[in-house]
Amino acid sequence: MKIIIMERDVEEMRGIEWYIKHxxxxxxxVMNLCEPEALADAIASxxxxxxxxxxxxxxxxxxxxxxxxxxxIIALTGEPLFQQxxxxxxxxxxxxxxxxxxxxxLKSSILSLxxxxxxxxxxxxxxxxxxxxxxxxxxxxxxxxxxxxFVMECADIQExxxxxxxxxxxxxxxxxxxxxxxxxxxxxxxxxxxxxxxKQLRLFVQEWTQSGGGDVNIALYDGEPxxxxxxxxxxxxxxxxxxxxxxxHIFKTSETLHITRLDPLLTxxxxxxxxxxxxxxxxxxxxxxxxxxxxxxxxxxxxxVRIHLTSILAQIRRYMKxxxxxxxxxxxxxxxxxxxxxxEHPVLYTIIQEFILFTQxxxxxxxxxxxxxxxxxxxxxxxxxxxxxxxxxxxxxxxADALNISPNYLSTMFSKKRGIPFKKFVQQYRLQLAxxxxxxxxxxxxxxxxxxxxxxxxxxxxxxxxxxxLTPYRxxxxxxxxxxxxxxxxxxxxxxxxxxxxxHTT
Numbered sequence: 001m002k003i004i005i006m007e008r009d010v011e012e013m014r015g016i017e018w019y020i021k022h023x024x025x026x027x028x029x030v031m032n033l034c035e036p037e038a039l040a041d042a043i044a045s046x047x048x049x050x051x052x053x054x055x056x057x058x059x060x061x062x063x064x065x066x067x068x069x070x071x072x073i074i075a076l077t078g079e080p081l082f083q084q085x086x087x088x089x090x091x092x093x094x095x096x097x098x099x100x101x102x103x104x105x106l107k108s109s110i111l112s113l114x115x116x117x118x119x120x121x122x123x124x125x126x127x128x129x130x131x132x133x134x135x136x137x138x139x140x141x142x143x144x145x146x147x148x149x150f151v152m153e154c155a156d157i158q159e160x161x162x163x164x165x166x167x168x169x170x171x172x173x174x175x176x177x178x179x180x181x182x183x184x185x186x187x188x189x190x191x192x193x194x195x196x197x198x199k200q201l202r203l204f205v206q207e208w209t210q211s212g213g214g215d216v217n218i219a220l221y222d223g224e225p226x227x228x229x230x231x232x233x234x235x236x237x238x239x240x241x242x243x244x245x246x247x248x249h250i251f252k253t254s255e256t257l258h259i260t261r262l263d264p265l266l267t268x269x270x271x272x273x274x275x276x277x278x279x280x281x282x283x284x285x286x287x288x289x290x291x292x293x294x295x296x297x298x299x300x301x302x303x304x305v306r307i308h309l310t311s312i313l314a315q316i317r318r319y320m321k322x323x324x325x326x327x328x329x330x331x332x333x334x335x336x337x338x339x340x341x342x343x344e345h346p347v348l349y350t351i352i353q354e355f356i357l358f359t360q361x362x363x364x365x366x367x368x369x370x371x372x373x374x375x376x377x378x379x380x381x382x383x384x385x386x387x388x389x390x391x392x393x394x395x396x397x398x399x400a401d402a403l404n405i406s407p408n409y410l411s412t413m414f415s416k417k418r419g420i421p422f423k424k425f426v427q428q429y430r431l432q433l434a435x436x437x438x439x440x441x442x443x444x445x446x447x448x449x450x451x452x453x454x455x456x457x458x459x460x461x462x463x464x465x466x467x468x469x470l471t472p473y474r475x476x477x478x479x480x481x482x483x484x485x486x487x488x489x490x491x492x493x494x495x496x497x498x499x500x501x502x503x504h505t506t
Contacts, residue, residue: 003020005031036059142188431452
């Protein structure tokens with residue numbers, strides 16, 4: 001690429017030249033000018049692809065000459081005035097930068113210049129030859145000491161064609177021959193110096209990403225002279241390293257990756273470990289189990305890892321069925337998406353992150369459901385007590401059996417929710433019903449005790465006195481003499497009030 005820089009400040013001109021050559025391309029030819037009178041002759045002899053011009057040097061004759069050119073122009077000025085902007089418009093500048101020049105923006109502007117001219121006949125011939133050599137498996141050898149072959153691959157296959165079109169439109173890409181395939185782009189350049197080439201390729205990837213494109217990996221062949229098919233397959237193999245390293249990277253085919261095997265199926269102990277971790281909602285332990293698969297010092301074989309993850313997914317499926325999560329459409333959809341992610345996604349780290357996020361979703365969902373169930377089972381137990389308090393055989397076991405849960409679970413949840421043990425709640429509930437009957441009825445104390453579930457009258461008197469500091473007889477006598485039959489402190493008006501009281505007093 002040929003560039004003319006016309007600038008009054010010699011130091012600034014040299015700085016722009018150094019930056020362009022250092023950060024833009026290793027094959028750029030620059031001509032520097034300080035006198036606008038020499039611009040026309042310089043253009044005629046140098047045939048530049050781009051003009052970088054300081055507007056303060058452009059007088060009307062030069063301005064008239066520039067309007068007749070089709071060469072891209074980038075204007076520079078130290079005076080942010082309307083007149084300078086108008087001058088930039090008149091010479092049809094594609095961009096205007098006010099000093100100090102933002103060099104990164106200058107670089108992006110150069111890279112986004114209009115599409116270069118059509119490929120010369122010799123380039124088209126070379127592209128046809130590359131297609132033939134690749135797909136017909138030609139025996140023709142390509143020598144890395146004379147040219148460099150590399151393959152570019154987008155993270156998203158849908159971006160392959162847009163990336164190719166963007167790439168060949170770059171003026172600085174004219175020293176490359178690009179061959180688009182369905183998933184990748186093959187490139188050949190007539191240089192064996194890989195250090196500046198790699199720097200330039202990194203720049204391409206960076207600019208593509210900054211322009212809104214996705215990630216790109218590149219594999220560069222640096223082996224012995226070989227056929228195009230062999231070189232392409234070597235680059236494809238190198239690109240598979242994305243599974244362990246992600247994007248964006250430039251791989252050399254000479255760099256080997258030592259892979260170790262992994263038993264893809266879970267042992268019985270590993271299955272139990274996963275079951276326990278899921279039941280306990282132990283996300284940190286789950287993360288540690290999954291992150292072990294991302295060992296970068298000695299990575300596991302890709303297919304082993306994928307099968308291993310599907311084996312883990314089978315344990316998650318058991319967990320989902322245990323809590324009927326597969327009946328929830330959103331969770332089931334996410335589960336199926338994760339399954340395809342494991343089989344198809346090219347980057348292991350991303351798979352692991354999606355796996356962890358899904359595990360967190362379902363364990364958090366189960367925790368929320370269990371917390372809701374605590375309230376539900378507690379209230380169901382209270383309702384069961386209200387209905388069956390008169391049954392002397394009412395126990396924690398019979399209530400748990402009626403609710404189809406374990407007695408230990410009911411005991412724990414009941415105490416947590418009501419703040420009182422199940423047995424004590426039943427006893428106090430019966431005592432308050434008995435206290436109400438002692439005031440409101442004329443039944444015998446023995447009849448009242450039996451009606452609320454006490455089969456032993458002596459035991460009833462003992463626990464009643466312990467709770468109210470009065471025997472049943474004196475309690476009745478005291479309240480009838482004082483005519484305080486409505487006292488809710490000693491005897492609530494109904495069983496429902498008694499239940500509410502138990503929920504807030506202990």
